[in-house]
Amino acid sequence: MLPAYSGSSPHDDPKAGRTLSTRLDHRNPLVFDTHELGRRPGALQRISRTVDAPRDLGVAGVIGVPEGAPVEIELRLESVMEGVLVTGTARASAEGECVRCLEPVELELDADFQEMFSYPDSDDRGRSKAVADDEAEDDESMIPLEDGMFDLEPVLRDAVVLALPMQPVCREGCAGLCAECGTNLNENPDHHHDAVDIRWAALQGLAGSLGTDEKDNMSDAASGVDEKQEK
Ligand SMILES: [Zn+2]
Ligand SMILES: [Zn+2]
Helix, strand or coil: CCCCCCCCCHHHHCHHHHHCCCCCCCCCCCCCCHHHHHHHHEEEEEEEEEEEECCCCEEEEEEEECCCEEEEEEEEEEEECEEEEEEEEEEEEEEEEECCCCCEEEEEEEEEEEEEEEEECCCCCCCCCHHHHHCCCHHHHHHECCCCCEECCCHHHHHHHHCCCCCCCCCCHHHHHCCCCCCCCCCCCCCCCCCCHHHCCCCCCHHHHCHHHHHHHHHHHHHHHHHHHCC
């Protein structure tokens, strides 16, 4: 019989038991330890920690928290029958680019999350098969605790991506860039082009060539151009 979740510190574990590559590193600031919380259902613990943002925290190429930027994390750990229910908030500054005018965008991010981390032995409890089947879907979404520790990084990543806008804009109603020349229309609200769009001019030319009256003029003009180019 395995000893119940012993109160022994992780340092008592034989080194042989730490060879698995999946073992979490308690020195990683995004790894949290639930030993202090204990396994008595209802026990609560609050943790505040500011960590350096891991790489690629955000929507790739659109907006995200720069690597190493501070992320303030507030956690509420609650001991429940199956494991530890973690509810929390992450605050950080995200940086990106306005999708309309390409100017830099910075926004304060406030991401909420909740995740259930299960005791690895919780499946061994005497639950009826019917109940187990009903909850099979939920069970799959539960992340097992490892050595009483959990890695918040994937949870944080999902929460941050959900909280970020997929199409960040520098301001509501950003006018964007001129489709023809790329001028920033926020800075030049009166900007416009007097010249007729070249595609529109081509259509006008086509319409003209279909008209019998203008046909001669058009061909004259065309031959005139041809002569000039030949010289
Ligand atoms: Zn903009
Ligand atoms: Zn323009």
